[in-house]
Amino acid sequence: MKPAPFAYRPATSLADAQRALAADADAKLSAGNQSLGPMLNLRLARPGALIDIAGLAELRAVTDSGGAVRIGAGFTHAEIEDGEAPDPTLGWLRAAAGAIAHRAVRNRGTLGGSLAHADPAADWVIVMAGLGANLVLAGTNGERVVPADAFVTGPFETVLRADEMIVAVEIAKPSPGARWGYWKYTRQVGEFAKASATVLDDPAAGRQRCALGALGGAPVVLADGAGLIEGRVDPDGAVRAALAGRVADPQLHVVALRRALAAAKQAEAAQ
Amino acid sequence: MPVRPPQREGDVLSASDAADAPAGHPHSPPPRGVGARLPRKEDDRFLAGKGRYVGDIRLAGMVELAFLRSPVAHGILRAAHKPVGAQDAVFLAEDLAGVHGIRADSGLPGFQSSVQPILASDRVRHVGELIAAAIADTRAAAEDLAEAVAIDIDPLPALHDMTRARDAGAPILHEGWTENAFLETRIETGLEAAIEGAAAVVKRTYRTARQCMAPIEGRGCVAVWDGNLEMLILYSATQMPHIVRSGLAECLGLEEGQVRVVAPDVGGGFGYKGILLAEEVCASALALKLGRPVRWLEDRREHLVAGANCREHAYEITGYAAADGELLAVDCAALVDSGAYSAYPFSACLEAAQVTSILPGPYTMRGYRCSAVSVATNKPPILPYRGVARTGVCFAMELVMDALAAELGLPPEAIRARNLVPPEAMPFTNITNKYFDSGDYPQALRRAVEALDLDSLRAAAPKEGPKRRGVGLAIFCEQGAHGTSVYHGWGIPMVPGFEQATARLTPDGGLELRVGVHSHGQGLETTLAQIAHETLGIDPARVKLVHGDTALTPYSTGTWGSRCGVMAGGAVAAACTTLAERVKRIAAHLLQADPADVEIGDGLARAGSASVRLADVAYTFYRAPQNLPADVDRRGLEASEGYRTVKDTGTFSYACHAVSVEVDIETGDIALLDYVIVEDAGTMINPMIVDGQVYGGAVQGIGTALFEEMRYDGAGQPLASTLADYHLPVAADIPPIRIIHMATPSPLSRFGQKGIGESGAIGPPAAIANAVNDALRPLGARVASLPMTPEAVRAALAAAGAEAGA
Incomplete structure (x- = not known):
């Protein structure tokens, strides 16, 4: 080896x-x-x-534009977990980072590296898609911004061109009182997820998103996030419809969405 | 009965909680002998990262060895070509002319023999089999060379499923064989008469998964030819240096006197290091050929893909019971997937032969029939893993007991209590002629049921919702330290006899113990020192264990079969007892006392109020012989003694595992909520080390139950090559485990101790499966295979749902 x-x-x-x-x-x-x-x-x-490119200063830049924050792609998961990198959300990034693999992996693994590797089950792939974040890509022809939910095109495949790299992730600041739920199913602590789901409930900003991850390819943002969050749409049917033809047995993803919805609700109850 | 030495207060163990033994008289030194919770001597070294393993050994001129391994499970090897320019760095079978393949024949009739080539020459029989060896200054460069070897293999259909390997038309694995089986063994006694009128008959199919043992340190060796001594020295991560030496000499055509095997610190064995490897034969042959030290270190991928496996059993088992719960009979046909070759020294057949003889476990029954086939497949050979066949048979037997209980409407603890060997029947000879030396099995069951609080848990189990709960039991026995008659009966080509130890007092009053077994996690440096303290009164800190070197230690079959505490412990006690007599003679002379009046303890020899230090006695013998008595024993202060137990049928430790689980019926996840182990290791030499053995074993058993699985596809390709695919249990998976000790001394061993090293690994799959099935019973689902993955649980629920809906 x-x-x-x-x-x-x-x-x-x-x-x-x-x-x-x-x-x-x-x-x-x-x-x-x-x-x-x-x-x-x-x-x-x-x-x-x-x-x-580990430790390059340009990949550790942070820019606050008021409504959103750009976080350099070079921060490690551990830095995000420990609050040493900014978390423009209400602690959601820190919580997600803390559940990535094991601490030894988090100590070295980076935000941009994980996204670019594009393991379909990776945490940042689903979390950034679920948050509606944007990825900032830089190549020989300059920068372009790609929505995180359109970045992954397949297993370990992305829209990155041969000369491009991820330099930053741009995350909108949620409104006060916004809620978030992230639930993933792993067989053991530290494992890649077999199913995952996120729920972003920020009606004040007009953002109510439900996303599914660990699908063997790109994550899926469900059509009627608001309907799911407000209980008007049955999660079971929504997941089965969205994953038809993609996943043989969507049961775990149904469970993931239900539990992410419940987590978001509980987040409200906790406030 | 062996003579038990006088024991001091605090060292005495009875059939009560030894862990709670009083700490000793306030004015006496803390207990350090048999029964003391002495911190492990070796841990200073290990915890500071100062152990010295094969991977730490670097010799001048050493080269690294890497292998090209078969990429296919079964095929005809047409050709292998060395890379251009690498003629002297790459070696094929033809370069090892005169080196014999590895052969481990069972002595039982009907055995079909295999020869495992060191490097394949004409046929490959499992993925990972060695084809070419490459040497270079670094492992990376050796791997570069190995992958540049061009090979031409015509694939053959692979035997990937033991239940199909003996089908008509299956390709025959070894020339001259009649079918793909090394051996079939069977036992039958009184079945037909026993099952007449049975009130409950349950027939079940159970499977256990193929596993890799995954010690933290893999295998590895450094081979060096010492031209001066005309001796091959092999440093190897092995549990049995003497056996490796014998096997190596046979393969290389050397005299045993020309081979020295050294096992330095070894990072876990579990059975995986109880084998002569083709890799170490190859490294040794190349060291001879090249005159340079050659090192091979197994990496994790080699361990998972090519290393020997374990545990894969299939059972078709029927249990018969009377209406009152009496177990009438068990009828079983078992298969063990033994892989492609018979491994040295345990052979391909130990596991299956064990199945037939130990399936009845701790139960009495009237009739019994069991056959077991060691099936040959295109997988790596198997080795006995901690618990050997017991983990599988406990799983089969204990699930059948629960099935019978359910059929009869009895609680699982009731049917067990009805059929366990009762204490008043001890010693007891069971239906397969196993001699149970001592114990109170029903008490272990009762205490486990109480400790887990089974009734309360049952009452509190939720009847709806996604999280269901269940409780499960498993009770079993572990035969340990069994000897000649048992292993001869199992036909393996390594039969243990007497175990020897040498005890040598050094001139400064220290003690060297030389034993042929090896310690690689068992804490023998400590427990054997405690035994020396018990018999010779010497401070355990002054005891140095010399082990793991064939040049320095007596011959031994090594460390396996939970035998060291009993066998090496007995041998050390015998050698120290002999030495003590010699010490007393000299001390008596120095003290001007009668030898009969001399007692030794706390590093002193005393007669009345006078005393001399052991160091004074030793100094006198070695350096001031003018002061010795005329009748001094000329053999001096070094004594070798052999030992075996009163009967060689083995000590029977036993345990009852009780577990509470929560099953998430939406995801299939199983969480262990509480885990109780009531175990009886007889007299414990060091209860803390016993606890460590039981904890560690239980964690491995939980791995067997829930996680570990080396799957193969239809082409015989292993489906896990990293620990991301092969799941080991991790800390977060393990609940707090509560151990409750019983301590019924064995009448067979020196101090009443029983082998306990494997026990923990035996019970968890059965206990957890019974708990999961308890949780799933209201839903009509049940699990019957290991590991109980979430997918398996969901599939069981889906099948039950489909059945209910049909």
Whole structure:
């Protein structure tokens, strides 16, 4: 379980990393290396070079634009969990970060790295889609902004172009009193989810979203979030309709949505 | 009966809670002998990260070894080509001419023999089988070379399911075989007469999963040829250095005197390190060939994909009971998936042979029939994992007992109480001629039921909603330290006899103990020192255990079968007792007393009010012999003694596990809420170490129950290659486990101690399955296979729902 030979190129700046990425079609970015590392060791991934972007200052920038906050993609899960990175939500990111894998993984794994790896069961993939966040992608032709729910296109596949990387995530600040529920089913602590669901209930901002994750590909934002949250739409039917043809047995996703809805309701009761 | 030594207050154990034994007289030193909760001597080293494992060994000129392994489960190996320019760094079967494959034949009639090649030459029989060896300065470079070997294999259909491997038309795995089975064993006694008029008959099919043992440290070895000594030295992460030495000498055509095997610190065994590996034979052959030290360290993928497996059983079992709950008979046909080769030294057949003889467990019955087949498949060989076949048979037997109870409308504890061997029947010979040495099984059951508070839990179990609760029991016995007659009967090519130990007083009054067993987590450095203290009065801190080196220790079959506390413990006591007599003679002379009046204890030899230190006695013998008595024992202060138990039928420890579970019927999740273990290890040498053994075993048993599963697809490809796919139990999965000790001494062993090392791993699958089925019973669902994954629970519920709706 030793990786095949590769060149190691620590990037000195974002521009340096972008140049290196554009120059070498056989190179891969590496930040926390918590997903890529095992794949290297199993020789399932055999990049010619690794461009190490861990700790780049540009990827740790935070910009508050009033209604939303841009968080650099280079923050680790542990930094988010510990409150060392900003959480523009009402503590929802911290809670989600704290449930990612194990602390050892969280200590090194990064927000952007996890999104770019695009494991369909990963926490940030569903959480950012559920929050309606945007991802800021940078390439040789400059920056573009992509909605998180349109970022993943399939298992480990995204809209990222060969020369692009995620530099930041942009999250709208919820209204006071907004509620959130995130529930995932894992067989054991620290495992990737087998089903997950988020509920964002922020009617003041006109955002009532229900999303499903761990679907083997892109997450799904359900059509009538408001109806589900307000109890007018049956979660069972909504999940089965949304996942028809995608998931053979949607039972766990039904459970996930029900429990995420309940978690959001309980969040209100707790206030 | 063996003579039991006088024991001090605080060391005395009776059939009460030894854990609560009084701490000793306020003016006496804290107890350090048999029965003391002495902190483990070895933990200073381990907890500080200062253990020295095979992976820590670096020798000048050492090369790293990596293998090209078969990518297919079954096929004809047409050709293998070394990478260009790597002729001297890559080795194929033809380069190991004269090296014999590994053969471990059972002595039982009908056994079909296999030879496991060191490197495959013409056929491969499981994924991960060795084809080519590559050496380089680093493991990464060796892996680069190994993957550059070109191979040409014609695939053959794979035997991936033991229930189909003996079908007509299945490809025959080994030349000359008549069917894909190493051996079938059977026992039948009084079945037909016993089942007449049975009020309840339940027939069930049960499966246990194939597992990997997953010690923290995998296998590994460093082989070096010492041209000066003309000796091969193999450092190996093994439980049985002497057996590895014998096997290695046979494979390499060396005399045993030319082979030395050293097991340094070993990071967990559980049975996985009770084998002679093709990898270590290969490393040794290359060390001989190259004159350089060769190291191979198993990585986790090799462990999961290519290493020996365990536990995969299938049962077709029928239980018969009378209306009052009396167990009349059990009739069972069992299969054990033994993989492609018979592993050395336990053979492919130990597990299945055990099934037939131990299935009745702790119960009396009138009739019994059981057959067990060691089926050959295209999977890695199997090894006996902690509990060996007991975990599987306990699962089958205890689920049948619950099924009979349900059929008769009896509580599970009632049917068990009705059929357990009663204490007044001890010693008891059961239906398969197992000799139960001592114990009170009904008491263990009662105490477990009380401790879990079964009745209250039953009353409080929710009758609706997504979270259901259930309680489950499992009671079983563990035969340990069994010897010649038992293993000879099982036909394995390694039959233990007497166990030896050497005790040597050093000139400064310390004690060296030399034993051929190996400690790799069992705490033997501590327990054997406690036994030395018990017999020789020496401070355990002054006792040094020398073990794990064939050059320094007496021959032994090694550490397995819960035998060390009884066998090595008995041998150490015998050697120390002999040594004590010699010490007394010298001390008597120095004290001008009669040897009969000399007592030893607390590092002193005393006669009346006079005393000399053990160090004075030792100094006199070694360095001031002018002061010795004329009749001094010329053999000196080093004594070797052999030991075996009064009968070699084994000690029978036993336990009752009681568990409370919550089943989420929407997700299929099982949470363990409370877990009680009432166990009886006889006299405990060190109750804290017993607790550790029971806790650790129980966690592994929970892994068997809920998580661990090495699945294979139809092509014989293993479906887990990392610990992300092969689920081990983690801390969050484990409830607080409450251990309640009983301590009924064994009449067979030196101090009344019983083997307890495997016990914890036996009960959990059965207890948890019974609890899950208790929770699911109102819904008409039940589980019958391991592990009880959420998917399996949901499938059981779905099947019950479909049945109810039909």
